[in-house]
Amino acid sequence: MQRAIIGFLTSARAGIVVMAVLAVLSLLGAIIPQGGTHEAYVQVFGSARGDLIWYTGLGDVYRSAYYSGLLLLLCVMVLACALKRLPGQVRQAARREFISDENRLGKMQCHAALELDVDAEEAALHAADICRKRLYRAWTRRRNDVFMVLASRTAFARYGSFLLHVSFIFLLAGGVAFTRFGYRSLEDVPVGGEFDLPGLSGVTVIVDDFEVVHDEFGRVSDYVCSVMLTDSGRPVLVRGISPNHPLEYRGREVFLVSYDQDFESLQGLVVSVHDRSGKAIVPVLYLPFGSPLDVPGANLVLEAVDAVAPFVRIDYPAGEIEDVRLEPETVTFNDDGNLGFSVIHGVPSVIVALEVVREPGEWLVVAGLALLTVGSFVCLYLSHRRIWFIVKSLPGRKARVVFGGGTSRNVDSFRGEFEHVRRTLDELS
Amino acid sequence: MSSVETILYAVLPVYFLAVVFLGFGTVVPGKKAGKAWFYLLLTGFLLHTAALVLRTILSGDVPFTDLFEYCLFMGWAVALVYLVFFRRDLPRPVSAMVVLVLILLVGLALFYYSDPMSAKMPALKSNWLYVHVSLAALGETFFAIAFAASLILLIKRNTAGSEYLGRLDSIAYRAVSMGFPIFTAGAMVAGAIWAKRAWGAYWSWDPKETMSLVVWLIYAIYLHMRLVRGMKGAPAAIVVIVGFIMTLLTISGSMLLGGLHSYG
Numbered sequence: 082m083q084r085a086i087i088g089f090l091t092s093a094r095a096g097i098v099v100m101a102v103l104a105v106l107s108l109l110g111a112i113i114p115q116g117g118t119h120e121a122y123v124q125v126f127g128s129a130r131g132d133l134i135w136y137t138g139l140g141d142v143y144r145s146a147y148y149s150g151l152l153l154l155l156c157v158m159v160l161a162c163a164l165k166r167l168p169g170q171v172r173q174a175a176r177r178e179f180i181s182d183e184n185r186l187g188k189m190q191c192h193a194a195l196e197l198d199v200d201a202e203e204a205a206l207h208a209a210d211i212c213r214k215r216l217y218r219a220w221t222r223r224r225n226d227v228f229m230v231l232a233s234r235t236a237f238a239r240y241g242s243f244l245l246h247v248s249f250i251f252l253l254a255g256g257v258a259f260t261r262f263g264y265r266s267l268e269d270v271p272v273g274g275e276f277d278l279p280g281l282s283g284v285t286v287i288v289d290d291f292e293v294v295h296d297e298f299g300r301v302s303d304y305v306c307s308v309m310l311t312d313s314g315r316p317v318l319v320r321g322i323s324p325n326h327p328l329e330y331r332g333r334e335v336f337l338v339s340y341d342q343d344f345e346s347l348q349g350l351v352v353s354v355h356d357r358s359g360k361a362i363v364p365v366l367y368l369p370f371g372s373p374l375d376v377p378g379a380n381l382v383l384e385a386v387d388a389v390a391p392f393v394r395i396d397y398p399a400g401e402i403e404d405v406r407l408e409p410e411t412v413t414f415n416d417d418g419n420l421g422f423s424v425i426h427g428v429p430s431v432i433v434a435l436e437v438v439r440e441p442g443e444w445l446v447v448a449g450l451a452l453l454t455v456g457s458f459v460c461l462y463l464s465h466r467r468i469w470f471i472v473k474s475l476p477g478r479k480a481r482v483v484f485g486g487g488t489s490r491n492v493d494s495f496r497g498e499f500e501h502v503r504r505t506l507d508e509l510s
Numbered sequence: 511m512s513s514v515e516t517i518l519y520a521v522l523p524v525y526f527l528a529v530v531f532l533g534f535g536t537v538v539p540g541k542k543a544g545k546a547w548f549y550l551l552l553t554g555f556l557l558h559t560a561a562l563v564l565r566t567i568l569s570g571d572v573p574f575t576d577l578f579e580y581c582l583f584m585g586w587a588v589a590l591v592y593l594v595f596f597r598r599d600l601p602r603p604v605s606a607m608v609v610l611v612l613i614l615l616v617g618l619a620l621f622y623y624s625d626p627m628s629a630k631m632p633a634l635k636s637n638w639l640y641v642h643v644s645l646a647a648l649g650e651t652f653f654a655i656a657f658a659a660s661l662i663l664l665i666k667r668n669t670a671g672s673e674y675l676g677r678l679d680s681i682a683y684r685a686v687s688m689g690f691p692i693f694t695a696g697a698m699v700a701g702a703i704w705a706k707r708a709w710g711a712y713w714s715w716d717p718k719e720t721m722s723l724v725v726w727l728i729y730a731i732y733l734h735m736r737l738v739r740g741m742k743g744a745p746a747a748i749v750v751i752v753g754f755i756m757t758l759l760t761i762s763g764s765m766l767l768g769g770l771h772s773y774g
């Protein structure tokens with residue numbers, strides 16, 4: 082049973098199947114809008130497909146038990162596979178094995194035999210030198226009259242797949258650390274408002290200002306939220322938060338997520354009423370939303386409507402109703418042109434959305450990402466190459482050199498290199 | 511029509527002629543046809559480079575900020591990678607397929623053309639933009655070469671000899687093994703680090719992020735099939751083709767699926 086479980090966990094075929102299922106589920110999650118309601122899925126996809134999406138959890142696939150389970154299974158498989166292969170990788174990379182059996186060399190990816198006009202010791206040293214010039218590490222050993230040379234290059238390439246696989250464990254551990262000990266909270270704060278940093282008593286973030294920055298062509302180039310941070314009532318930090326530049330303080334990061342205009346805080350409009358010539362007949366008039374008001378001296382009723390695109394509704398004595406859109410710093414007139422209105426106050430304040438994040442497992446994620454990058458390059462760009470030589474003395478100060486070698490990857494390139502070694506060695510003949 | 515668009519409309523027939531000559535060279539092998547397609551491709555590449563440089567000058571930033579610029583850059587990178595790494599190794603049909611992919615990318619760029627003066631999202635003002643986008647596009651460029659070799663392998667699997675098919679398989683593997691680490695570093699790792707800096711989370715299950723993960727998983731499956739199980743030929747080629755189709759969907763998918771990458 083135990084053997085069967087280990088066999089399953091270290092099986093490449095099973096790993097491929099798990100990755101394929103994860104790929105399909107991820108793709109479905111990308112296509113199907115996530116986090117919807119049952120009714121919404123039925124409305125968009127129809128009754129049968131909507132039900133299918135809802136009851137299979139595809140509407141929230143990344144948080145479903147089966148998706149998390151598959152991710153966990155993949156990580157366990159990756160770890161099991163990495164650990165299973167590690168002893169072999171260490172043996173291949175670290176073991177300094179000399180070969181004295183010519184038949185073994187004949188079965189290698191590349192092999193050759195030469196007769197050289199130098200004695201065996203000189204031939205062996207020369208073979209080692211040729212390899213060293215090609216960045217190999219080379220060792221020589223003598224047993225009776227036979228010299229053996231081992232040359233090895235980029236042995237650490239054997240560990241590439243181990244690093245790559247282990248990176249997932251770090252990423253998973255980082256994710257678990259965040260889920261267990263970290264948090265993420267969204268704070269909607271109006272300019273001038275403040276909030277306490279979660280988890281840090283006495284630390285307050287005061288939002289002083291928000292500015293949309295434009296470049297010389299009038300295009301939006303940045304958003305800057307100016308904040309002051311106080312710790313136990315004392316100001317400790319004053320700076321701007323903008324996209325890509327979060328505020329960092331004692332393990333917490335504050336990100337500017339978005340901004341909006343705070344229409345909800347508006348209770349009404351402050352307007353001025355003008356006559357045909359533009360002269361203000363009522364310089365300041367407060368009109369609460371939804372409460373029509375008699376305008377003194379004008380014999381009409383006014384009502385402020387809509388905070389987003391403000392306008393006044395005029396209720397004339399004859400029963401007619403007319404809407405006049407309001408523009409800041411501009412007097413706009415009714416259809417008859419005898420009454421003008423201007424909004425004095427009614428521009429909503431800005432509310433910013435700030436996200437506070439505490440990610441205690443961040444170094445695990447960074448280490449995982451670094452291992453993922455290094456591991457994939459080492460695994461696929463480098464190869465562990467080895468060449469073994471057996472040098473025997475021949476009568477008349479001659480030597481017979483039999484050599485062979487192999488590589489963990491990129492056989493074509495190794496063949497070229499092996500041929501170069503053969504030619505260089507052959508120059509001694 | 512803008513100057514960049516004009517150059518790209520001029521590039522298309524040049525690349526197309528290169529495909530015609532490559533096809534001609536396949537049917538009637540000859541030295542003249544061989545040289546003609548190469549000079550046409552080189553001319554197209556130089557024009558393409560001019561379009562890229564001009565766009566950079568006009569927008570005042572590297573051309574990585576929207577879908578038009580991404581397709582423009584990736585097409586240019588496909589031509590560059592082909593000319594530098596694969597030109598001497600690829601059989602003519604594969605070269606023709608690579609140039610067809612190039613034409614597709616230039617076509618996509620023209621389809622998604624954007625005004626160089628249009629506002630760039632403030633979130634894109636980061637040095638990670640250069641690392642993330644350039645490496646992701648470069649990785650996908652190698653996938654395009656692998657796709658071309660795999661498609662020809664699949665088309666010719668019943669007619670060509672085993673040595674020829676083995677060569678195509680080897681080209682596809684070489685391209686994927688070169689592209690996969692670059693894609694990993696650019697799309698996945700640099701993307702995650704930048705996402706943390708800009709949005710506060712390494713991973714948000716955004717549609718484009720997720721589709722990149724799908725692409726990554728498909729090529730990881732391919733590498734496991736090839737390296738661990740020794741699978742070659744048509745099954746491996748199908749995985750590479752599916753991987754590149756997913757890559758194209760990932761590139762343009764954000765326009766349809768929205769999310770944090772909705773700008774491109």
